[in-house]
Amino acid sequence: MPYDDHVARIQQAWATERPDLDVTPQGIIGRLHRLAAVLRDELLVVYGEHGLGEGEFDVLATLRRAGAPYERAPGELAEHTMVTTGAMTKRVDRLVEAGLVTRRRSDVDGRGRVVALTPQGLDLIDRAMTAHMANEHRLLEPLTAQQQRDLERLLVTWLGAHGG
Numbered sequence: 702m703p704y705d706d707h708v709a710r711i712q713q714a715w716a717t718e719r720p721d722l723d724v725t726p727q728g729i730i731g732r733l734h735r736l737a738a739v740l741r742d743e744l745l746v747v748y749g750e751h752g753l754g755e756g757e758f759d760v761l762a763t764l765r766r767a768g769a770p771y772e773r774a775p776g777e778l779a780e781h782t783m784v785t786t787g788a789m790t791k792r793v794d795r796l797v798e799a800g801l802v803t804r805r806r807s808d809v810d811g812r813g814r815v816v817a818l819t820p821q822g823l824d825l826i827d828r829a830m831t832a833h834m835a836n837e838h839r840l841l842e843p844l845t846a847q848q849q850r851d852l853e854r855l856l857v858t859w860l861g862a863h864g865g
Contacts, residue, residue, distance in 0.1 A: 761818065
């Protein structure tokens, strides 16, 4: 089935210029790359509506899903968000300044630190997460429920093959 989109035009140009190359992977990889950019932009809109960037949303969501008392050590936050501890420090600093999290000494390890949601942070992430999930449902609307399940299964398989 021939497609007529940006990626198909790129593939056609390569087929003309380098007919010896099999560029069929671009059909999937190129479209995933373009879709990822579109999806990220759509997600950022909702984060922004709540005064958050992607990194701040990620930290607040990680603390929220930790369960009461909604706290983690900075190293755990970095591990759960897959960013460096240096990047995590900057994110936490911004959230502390905004009054959304606190940073204190650990009750367990006096040398360690703990980052915890404030009541304002908890309220904000609950509202933002509700809007975020409504947005993700909206973004998936073009696919049927079965297509969504099939796509998820395929992505799990493919990501697992690459160590993710």
